[in-house]
Amino acid sequence: MSLVLSETAAFLQDQTQRFAREKTPTSHFRSVRDSENPECFDREIWKQMAEQGLSGILIPEEYGGSNFGLSGIGVVLQELGRTLTPSPLFATAVLGVSLITKLGSDEQKKKYLPEIANGNLTCCFAFEEGPRHNPNVSEVTAEKNGDKFLINGKKFFVVDGSFADVIIIAAKSSKGSSLFLVDKNSEGLEIKEAKMVDSRNSANMIFTNVEINSENILGEIDNAQDTIEEVLDIARAAISAEMLGGALEAFEITINYLKEREQFGVKIGSFQALQHRAANMFTELELCKSCVLESLSCFEEKSNDVPRIVSLAKAKVGETFHLISNEGVQMHGGVGVTDEYDIGLYLKRARVAEQIFGNSEFHRNRYAELTGY
Amino acid sequence: MTDLALFREETRDWLETNCPPEMRKPMTPHGMTWGGRNCKFSHPDQELWLKRLGEKGWTAPTWPKEYGGGGLNYDENKVLAEEMANLGTRMPLASFGLWMLGPALLEYASEEQKMEHIPKIIKGEIRWCQGYSEPGSGSDLASLKTKAVEDGENYIVNGQKVWTSYANECDMIFTLVRTGAQEPKHEGISFLLIDMDQSGVETKPIKLISGASPFCETFFTDAVVPKKNLIHKLNKGWDVAKNLLQHERKMLASMGLGGSKAASKGKTGSGLATLSKKYVEVKEDKIVDEGLRQKIAKCDMNSHAFSLTLKRVSEEAKNSNNGPSAATSIFKLYGSEHNKQKYEIMLEAMGSQALGWEGGEFGPEELAITREWLRTKANSIEGGTSEVQLNVISKRVLDLPQ
Numbered sequence: 001m002s003l004v005l006s007e008t009a010a011f012l013q014d015q016t017q018r019f020a021r022e023k024t025p026t027s028h029f030r031s032v033r034d035s036e037n038p039e040c041f042d043r044e045i046w047k048q049m050a051e052q053g054l055s056g057i058l059i060p061e062e063y064g065g066s067n068f069g070l071s072g073i074g075v076v077l078q079e080l081g082r083t084l085t086p087s088p089l090f091a092t093a094v095l096g097v098s099l100i101t102k103l104g105s106d107e108q109k110k111k112y113l114p115e116i117a118n119g120n121l122t123c124c125f126a127f128e129e130g131p132r133h134n135p136n137v138s139e140v141t142a143e144k145n146g147d148k149f150l151i152n153g154k155k156f157f158v159v160d161g162s163f164a165d166v167i168i169i170a171a172k173s174s175k176g177s178s179l180f181l182v183d184k185n186s187e188g189l190e191i192k193e194a195k196m197v198d199s200r201n202s203a204n205m206i207f208t209n210v211e212i213n214s215e216n217i218l219g220e221i222d223n224a225q226d227t228i229e230e231v232l233d234i235a236r237a238a239i240s241a242e243m244l245g246g247a248l249e250a251f252e253i254t255i256n257y258l259k260e261r262e263q264f265g266v267k268i269g270s271f272q273a274l275q276h277r278a279a280n281m282f283t284e285l286e287l288c289k290s291c292v293l294e295s296l297s298c299f300e301e302k303s304n305d306v307p308r309i310v311s312l313a314k315a316k317v318g319e320t321f322h323l324i325s326n327e328g329v330q331m332h333g334g335v336g337v338t339d340e341y342d343i344g345l346y347l348k349r350a351r352v353a354e355q356i357f358g359n360s361e362f363h364r365n366r367y368a369e370l371t372g373y
Numbered sequence: 374m375t376d377l378a379l380f381r382e383e384t385r386d387w388l389e390t391n392c393p394p395e396m397r398k399p400m401t402p403h404g405m406t407w408g409g410r411n412c413k414f415s416h417p418d419q420e421l422w423l424k425r426l427g428e429k430g431w432t433a434p435t436w437p438k439e440y441g442g443g444g445l446n447y448d449e450n451k452v453l454a455e456e457m458a459n460l461g462t463r464m465p466l467a468s469f470g471l472w473m474l475g476p477a478l479l480e481y482a483s484e485e486q487k488m489e490h491i492p493k494i495i496k497g498e499i500r501w502c503q504g505y506s507e508p509g510s511g512s513d514l515a516s517l518k519t520k521a522v523e524d525g526e527n528y529i530v531n532g533q534k535v536w537t538s539y540a541n542e543c544d545m546i547f548t549l550v551r552t553g554a555q556e557p558k559h560e561g562i563s564f565l566l567i568d569m570d571q572s573g574v575e576t577k578p579i580k581l582i583s584g585a586s587p588f589c590e591t592f593f594t595d596a597v598v599p600k601k602n603l604i605h606k607l608n609k610g611w612d613v614a615k616n617l618l619q620h621e622r623k624m625l626a627s628m629g630l631g632g633s634k635a636a637s638k639g640k641t642g643s644g645l646a647t648l649s650k651k652y653v654e655v656k657e658d659k660i661v662d663e664g665l666r667q668k669i670a671k672c673d674m675n676s677h678a679f680s681l682t683l684k685r686v687s688e689e690a691k692n693s694n695n696g697p698s699a700a701t702s703i704f705k706l707y708g709s710e711h712n713k714q715k716y717e718i719m720l721e722a723m724g725s726q727a728l729g730w731e732g733g734e735f736g737p738e739e740l741a742i743t744r745e746w747l748r749t750k751a752n753s754i755e756g757g758t759s760e761v762q763l764n765v766i767s768k769r770v771l772d773l774p775q
Contacts, residue, residue: 003685004692255771270774275767282766283703290681312674361667368670373646373660 002301003293009071012057016079019052024085026342032086033199039163040201041086049087050119058097063113065097070234074241074296081245084345086200088122091160094238096123098231099168099179103219108181112166124164125235126155126182126205127228133358135232140207142171142178142221149173149180149212154204159356161203162193168218169207176222180212187211198345198352233310236357237295240313243353244285244292247321250346251281254328257343261333268331277327284320291316308370315363321350380449384456391425393418396463402741405467408497410544410570426465427496433471436479441492447691469538470494470501472624474547477617481564481605490566503621504534504548504567504591505614512761514549515558515611519593521550521565528552528603530567530596536755540576540589543569547617553608564610566602573597583747584730621756622705643673645715649722668718675711699770706762709752716746 005013023045032042049055057073059065066072073094080087093116100112100123115121129139140153151171161167167182167189182189188210194202219227255278258269268274295313298306325347329336332343354360374382395418406412406419414420426432429443434450436442445453475494478487493499510517519532530550537546546567553561567574573596578586605613646660646669654661660669686700719742720727727743729735735743753759767773 002688003681004688255773258773267774272764272767275771275773276760276763278771278773279706279763279766282771283707286700286703287675287678287682287707290685291678293685294681312677315674316678364667364670364674367674368646368666369659371643371646371670371673372658373643373650373666373669 002297003290005075005293006071008068009075012068012072013075013079015052016054016076017082019049020079020083020085023048024080025083026345029084029086029199029345038193038201040199041088045085046087047119049089050117054089055093055119056117058093058101059113059117060101063109064117065113070237070299071293071296074238074292077238077242078245078248078292081242082249084246084349088160088164090235090238090242091124091164092116092122095125095159095231095235096164096166096168098234099125099218099227102227102231103179103224107215108218112181121166122160122164123166123168124158124160124203125231126158126161126167126169127232127357128156128158129154130156133355133362135229135358137170137172137177137228140169140171142173142180142212144174145211147214149178149217151180151182151207151210151212154206156204157194157355158203158205160201161205162191162201167205169205170224170228173222177225177228178221179218179224179228181216181218182210182212196352198348200349200352229307232357233306234299236310236314236363237292237299239353239356240292240295240310240317243317243321243350244288246346246349246353247285247288247317247324250321250324250328250343250350251285253343253346254278254324254331257332274331277331281320281324281327284316284323288313288317288320308367311358311363311367311370314358315360315367318350318354318360318363321346321354325350377448377452381452381456384453385459387429388456388460388462392460392462393421395419396422396465397461398463399461400463404463406465406497407467407500407539407542408470409500409542410498411542412497412500422463423465423497430495432466432468432497433475433495436475436491436495440479440487441495466497468494468497468501469503470499473503473617473620474501476620477613478604480616481613486601486604499545500539500543502537502540502543502546502591504537504540504546506536507533508535512758514614515562516555517549517551517562518555519548519550521552521563521598523600526600528565528598528600530565530573530593530598532593534591534593535579536588537576537591538588540569540591541578545569546574546591547604549610549614552610559611561608562610562614563607564604564613565598566604567593567596567598571596581747582750583744585744585748587748618757619701622762623701625705625709625752625756643669643676645669645672645718645722648719652723652726665718665722668721672711672715672718676715679707679711702762702766702770705756706753706759706766709749710759712752713749716742716749720746 032040053066054076056065057068057076060067077089080089097113097116100108112121129137140151140155142149142151151169155169165184167184169180169182171178171180184191188208190206192204194204196202258274258278259267261268291313295310298309303309328343329347332341335341336343395416403415404419406414406423430436430438430441431443431453434443434445434453438444471494475491478490505514507517507519519530519534521528521530534548540546546569548565548567549562550565551561552563555561573594575592576589579588579590580586649660649665649669653665660666682700683704686698689698723739726735726739729740729743731740
């Protein structure tokens with residue numbers, strides 16, 4: 001298993017790093033946030049990301065992508081996470097693409113994947129059914145009605161849900177879980193924008209007898225659970241990479257502040273009480289880097305230990321991002337809790353990102369179960 | 374077949390033929406071979422195993438052949454380690470010569486010194502201990518006062534060292550001694566090898582809270598040391614010491630990894646959970662106490678993350694010529710703190726059965742865990758305290774102001 005970046009991944013990292021520094025520094029995030037743009041991202045920037053091939057990293061070449069794999073999109077998310085770049089990359093290019101590529105029919109793949117690759121189409125995955133992550137769908141139902149299905153129930157915390165063109169919904173059917181492709185303008189679908197603390201897009205959705213035609217069933221009816229779990233793990237590894245980027249940046253911002261800020265006539269970074277805490281954070285970050293690299297590469301190596309490694313990464317990075325963003329705010333002192341300084345933005349992002357598909361406690365629990373206790 | 378595949382096949386055959394049966398069984402509490410002039414073997418297979426591996430140079434697989442080492446490259450060494458693990462072979466030799474002194478000698482000793490000392494380390498013929506700390510020089514090691522004065526062809530050494538591991542069983546001691554001025558403190562120190570088989574060297578074991586005495590005080594009273602035992606230049610011993618400390622910290626770091634093999638193999642359950650299950654309520658294979666379960670998982674995950682980091686850093690080192698990365702500096706700190714934490718959890722899970730001191734009411738494993746728990750308290754003190762490691766990271770890696 002490789003814990004060192006491949007040449008392709010290193011190239012993508014470099015390219016994205018330049019893009020993020022030039023086009024989407026944190027001032028970009030702030031301007032999108034303050035513009036009251038309800039989509040919470042900039043379509044022009046998304047177009048440019050698509051032109052650079054970022055939206056198609058997981059898409060097979062015959063559908064217009066580059067198929068560079070999860071390690072590729074992982075480093076991209078990590079670099080964008082550093083500057084808190086808001087974009088549909090996670091929900092569309094990771095979740096949407098993975099579900100459609102794994103389960104879609106030829107027609108579905110032809111219809112959606114090239115449009116995602118060129119940046120014209122966005123998706124989201126409507127999965128959660130309560131405020132806490134639960135990998136088993138049980139509340140939202142899909143009932144057969146002739147050759148159609150009727151969907152009923154409520155979905156929570158759908159990342160990018162309020163603007164995505166296509167909603168992929170997981171529902172309980174008569175003998176298992178099923179997935180459907182739902183147009184955002186479907187009758188009976190009420191999309192409620194959920195304004196999150198990190199100023200990213202999210203929505204809750206109420207489905208009332210939403211009618212699904214047979215061509216919009218994704219994969220086999222009753223048979224989606226294994227793929228759902230596989231894609232949840234892909235998404236967890238991907239979001240862990242974004243969180244690692246955020247944690248690295250929040251750490252560097254804090255270290256720089258310790259080297260600049262003076263009190264009692266000296267730089268505050270000379271105080272041992274702060275130095276030791278900084279050194280501990282550095283240590284935790286080094287462990288996180290290894291976990292994230294391993295979790296991204298374990299899919300390609302077809303390890304049979306994928307779920308455990310992914311839970312390891314998500315839990316470790318979740319804990320560490322909280323540690324660093326909280327310590328970062330504290331070490332900044334008063335300015336740390338002002339909106340003017342960036343450090344507080346990372347604190348907010350850390351909380352929301354940790355909640356996506358299982359917080360640290362959930363993943364520790366899962367790790368224990370998978371290890372046999 | 375590639376060269377490496379061929380090497381794997383040959384290695385497997387060689388181990389299969391040469392590893393004696395007893396050495397394929399798990400290590401026993403007294404089964405470790407430490408080597409030296411008065412080496413004791415609790416089973417004859419230990420001696421055979423050491424002899425065979427020592428002759429092949431595989432006690433020090435990557436050291437150069439001309440000094441008796443195995444001469445293996447990075448990949449071959451990895452193959453050897455994997456094949457030894459597959460067969461379940463025991464470590465042939467525990468040795469501060471192998472882990473600490475040897476690598477520093479390879480870097481700093483003269484050709485003659487290497488020829489004299491390295492083969493004996495590889496074959497386990499000389500048992501070494503470390504003479505660094507002094508009663509007044511712990512974390513502030515460079516303030517040390519043990520003095521070496523020139524006298525014709527020799528140095529005459531006077532002073533006292535402390536925390537010299539197993540000094541009462543060792544043949545030679547590598548020391549830091551003052552040969553120059555006390556200030557500036559780093560510049561008057563030399564690195565000297567001293568034979569302990571002389572009347573000027575005395576050792577006195579120190580009894581620890583665990584009841585064991587792995588460390589000694591070592592006293593030098595006009596000890597005689599031939600000048601040829603000076604390593605590197607006079608008054609430049611601190612360079613050697615710093616280099617050697619890296620090796621020491623790497624060795625100490627690996628202590629935190631016990632049980633991680635189980636953790637990375639999955640399914641079979643971690644050592645910590647398996648042990649805990651004997652003492653706590655278990656339902657359908659799950660530890661019922663949710664608090665304890667989360668603590669164990671957190672600890673197992675830290676082991677897992679730490680072993681991945683050791684692996685990552687060794688891969689990075691292989692792919693670049695930049696030497697150890699910034700991450701190396703965290704190993705000693707993390708390994709020792711993690712090991713302490715692991716033992717705290719064991720004690721918590723085992724309840725009063727982990728609190729026995731001696732006697733028949735406690736199993737030998739239980740008594741051993743209690744003693745090991747006490748022993749782990751030194752992990753974050755020896756070889757540079759955790760606070761010293763944090764200082765090093767703050768200053769050298771993060772470049773925070775002085």
